[in-house]
Amino acid sequence: MTASTGREEKSEFVRPSSIAESVHEQIYERIMSLKIPPGARITIDGLARELNVSQTPVREALTRLERESLVRKEHLIGYSASPQLTRKEFDNLYKFRLMLEPESARQACLKLTPETLARIESAAADMEKGEPPVDRNSRYSRFARADAHFHDEILKVADNEIVRQAMSDQHVHLHIFRLMFHSRVTQDALEEHERLLTAFRTGNADAAYQAMHDHICLSRDRLVEAFG
Numbered sequence: 001m002t003a004s005t006g007r008e009e010k011s012e013f014v015r016p017s018s019i020a021e022s023v024h025e026q027i028y029e030r031i032m033s034l035k036i037p038p039g040a041r042i043t044i045d046g047l048a049r050e051l052n053v054s055q056t057p058v059r060e061a062l063t064r065l066e067r068e069s070l071v072r073k074e075h076l077i078g079y080s081a082s083p084q085l086t087r088k089e090f091d092n093l094y095k096f097r098l099m100l101e102p103e104s105a106r107q108a109c110l111k112l113t114p115e116t117l118a119r120i121e122s123a124a125a126d127m128e129k130g131e132p133p134v135d136r137n138s139r140y141s142r143f144a145r146a147d148a149h150f151h152d153e154i155l156k157v158a159d160n161e162i163v164r165q166a167m168s169d170q171h172v173h174l175h176i177f178r179l180m181f182h183s184r185v186t187q188d189a190l191e192e193h194e195r196l197l198t199a200f201r202t203g204n205a206d207a208a209y210q211a212m213h214d215h216i217c218l219s220r221d222r223l224v225e226a227f228g
């Protein structure tokens with residue numbers, strides 16, 4: 001288990017740098033793309049064979065995924081992929097975001113410096129990148145993490161660690177992105193982020209509040225389709 005700084009997290013979704021990173025990334029993609037379906041059993045030796053690695057990096061990856069709430073470990077039974085969000089959990093997560101994130105965007109806007117604005121801009125730019133030959137699943141699962149990183153950068157600038165921790169404990173982005181693959185989800189989100197960045201660049205705190213509020217509502221409306 002390694003503590004990681006923001007900078008390491010960033011390089012992690014761009015370029016897995018070691019076997020452990022790469023194994024984590026591959027299992028993460030399978031869970032996000034539902035190749036490992038919600039609730040499915042996950043065996044350490046099965047995954048080690050499939051990925052052609054020893055059990056150690058698989059065990060490490062599962063420990064980390066358990067912290068991200070994407071897998072569960074049950075005594076004497078072992079690991080399984082976490083169940084999908086229920087409709088009620090989904091609704092509650094979005095209510096929770098709406099309580100915290102628009103106001104945090106306003107606070108962040110009031111506290112921005114050229115340096116912190118540059119960090120937010122760079123997190124936004126990361127979302128449009130991705131290694132050239134990545135397949136759709138892997139692009140999507142990286143997008144989920146990059147979106148989490150972008151929102152977290154804003155919470156960092158807002159400078160309320162209690163709010164930031166409450167958001168990060170929910171792993172909101174990983175769970176909502178796991179609900180559905182949808183190419184519009186990524187394109188629309190980028191356009192909404194751009195509106196937020198415009199508010200930050202012009203120092204318009206009310207516009208930042210509104211842009212974040214609208215982004216969260218639109219994200220909810222896109223993803224609610226996953227429930228049919």
Ligand SMILES: [Zn+2]
Nearest residue numbers: 147151189193
């Ligand atoms: Zn977003």
